[in-house]
Amino acid sequence: MLNVILNKVTINKENKEAIILKDISFHLEEKNIYTILGKNGSGKSTLLKSLTSLFDKRFYSVEGSVFYKKKDLLKLNDEELSDIRRNEIRYVFQDPVNSFDHLKTFEYYFKNFFTKDENYIKELLNFFLLPDLQTLSQMYPYEVSGGMAQRINLVLALAAKPKIIFLDEPTSGIDAPIANLIILKLKEFVNEGNIVLLVTHDIDLTKKISSKIALLSDSALSGFYSPEEFFHIHSLIPEV
Amino acid sequence: MSIILKAENLHYPVHQDGKEKIILNNISFEVKRNSILGISGESGSGKTTLGRILSGILKPTAGKINYYFKENHKRVSPVQMLFQNTGEIINPLRKIRSMLRIKGEALERLIEIVGIEKELLDKYGYELSGGEQQRVALARILTVKPELLILDEPFSAQDYESQKNLLNLFLSLKKDLNITMICIAHNLKLLRKLADEVIILYNGEIIEMNKTEELFDDPQQAYTKFLIKAEKYDLKFEDFKQ
Numbered sequence: 001m002l003n004v005i006l007n008k009v010t011i012n013k014e015n016k017e018a019i020i021l022k023d024i025s026f027h028l029e030e031k032n033i034y035t036i037l038g039k040n041g042s043g044k045s046t047l048l049k050s051l052t053s054l055f056d057k058r059f060y061s062v063e064g065s066v067f068y069k070k071k072d073l074l075k076l077n078d079e080e081l082s083d084i085r086r087n088e089i090r091y092v093f094q095d096p097v098n099s100f101d102h103l104k105t106f107e108y109y110f111k112n113f114f115t116k117d118e119n120y121i122k123e124l125l126n127f128f129l130l131p132d133l134q135t136l137s138q139m140y141p142y143e144v145s146g147g148m149a150q151r152i153n154l155v156l157a158l159a160a161k162p163k164i165i166f167l168d169e170p171t172s173g174i175d176a177p178i179a180n181l182i183i184l185k186l187k188e189f190v191n192e193g194n195i196v197l198l199v200t201h202d203i204d205l206t207k208k209i210s211s212k213i214a215l216l217s218d219s220a221l222s223g224f225y226s227p228e229e230f231f232h233i234h235s236l237i238p239e240v
Numbered sequence: 241m242s243i244i245l246k247a248e249n250l251h252y253p254v255h256q257d258g259k260e261k262i263i264l265n266n267i268s269f270e271v272k273r274n275s276i277l278g279i280s281g282e283s284g285s286g287k288t289t290l291g292r293i294l295s296g297i298l299k300p301t302a303g304k305i306n307y308y309f310k311e312n313h314k315r316v317s318p319v320q321m322l323f324q325n326t327g328e329i330i331n332p333l334r335k336i337r338s339m340l341r342i343k344g345e346a347l348e349r350l351i352e353i354v355g356i357e358k359e360l361l362d363k364y365g366y367e368l369s370g371g372e373q374q375r376v377a378l379a380r381i382l383t384v385k386p387e388l389l390i391l392d393e394p395f396s397a398q399d400y401e402s403q404k405n406l407l408n409l410f411l412s413l414k415k416d417l418n419i420t421m422i423c424i425a426h427n428l429k430l431l432r433k434l435a436d437e438v439i440i441l442y443n444g445e446i447i448e449m450n451k452t453e454e455l456f457d458d459p460q461q462a463y464t465k466f467l468i469k470a471e472k473y474d475l476k477f478e479d480f481k482q
Binding site: 172 | 282283284369370371396398399400401402426427428429466467470471472473474475476477479480
């Protein structure tokens with residue numbers, strides 16, 4: 001379970017303070033996929049990053065608390081947070097190719113897991129229609145397409161066997177068939193007793209995948225509703 | 241209805257590590273004047289290469305393309321391409337007004353058509369959002385009065401509201417300015433709303449081509465059915481094995 005209260009998230013630029021998010025509170029429970037829907041620039045990515053204070057503290061500041069396993073994540077030091085992000089709460093970012101260091105082959109990313117459960121990684125690579133571990137380990141991030149990098153990120157996230165995965169626009173710029181694979185895997189992941197929180201502007205994805213949906217607009221978050229309730233309340237969201 | 245473009249047996253290979261790889265093979269189709277043709281298929285199916293050949297940026301190694309234009313265009317090509325927006329679509333250090341190079345009523349009419357706010361004219365390229373940059377790029381193309389406009393993934397990375405606005409903009413270009421368009425997009429839902437006819441590419445070949453309604457209501461090829469199902473996020477893992 002994750003209990004979130006964000007009173008205020010602000011950005012400081014040239015001595016001017018701007019509020020990006022305010023008065024946000026929600027809690028996430030196991031076995032559910034939560035979706036936050038919002039337009040470009042509404043603060044979706046900032047919200048995700050705020051949950052483990054994953055941003056440049058010279059410019060951003062966050063007031064509030066994020067409780068996970070009786071610990072307030074916003075009060076932990078960088079080392080403790082890195083540890084949690086490595087093992088328990090994994091992120092899959094929007095720009096999949098640039099999530100990797102372009103001068104390192106994928107071996108660098110996979111070798112941390114080799115000793116743990118190599119078979120599980122092989123299984124995941126196979127599921128996501130990726131090259132086998134040996135081939136992929138010799139490739140550089142600039143050699144793969146955006147869609148492939150997105151899948152590799154997800155494989156790395158799942159391979160850590162985390163409890164929670166945060167995803168930022170998981171379907172942007174990738175083909176629909178691959179998006180289907182991602183949906184199937186995320187559903188399996190939460191059914192094993194885990195949590196997924198994703199932010200997106202893809203309405204069809206939201207309808208298909210979500211247990212609960214909330215809308216982020218004007219710096220504030222609506223409550224989480226079931227898909228039926230949500231699209232009943234927000235019937236004006238344009239369908240493309 | 242007259243046609244504006246006829247492509248016959250287009251062929252385009254690339255050479256990789258001493259081996260020949262065929263990107264496009266045996267591509268033939270026609271585009272009717274004042275219609276919108278959609279081209280879809282997965283990444284790597286050859287969509288963008290085909291767009292570049294049709295706009296004259298690349299030359300096919302075999303086959304030919306005939307264009308049938310209404311007017312004699314001497315200075316600028318009547319075929320223009322709106323590139324996929326990667327943030328480098330317009331000059332970041334030039335003011336929008338100087339990019340468009342027209343004045344007075346013509347300028348006002350143009351920015352009204354593409355939906356650019358008047359205040360944006362005195363901003364620099366880098367100050368605009370992705371969607372605004374794309375509109376400026378489109379406005380600049382319209383100043384040369386193209387007869388055929390090729391759109392390469394115009395909807396990617398746009399949120400739902402911008403996608404809908406852009407869709408309506410293209411439909412109005414067809415209706416009000418009589419511009420013929422070829423729209424390359426992997427998003428079938430948007431092509432369904434936009435295109436009169438749709439071509440599905442797979443591994444560099446046309447596997448299905450039909451009027452939009454018929455293609456979606458009664459797809460003939462297994463791959464087309466797969467793509468349509470994928471758009472609805474209805475695929476199961478078994479579907480990928482076929």
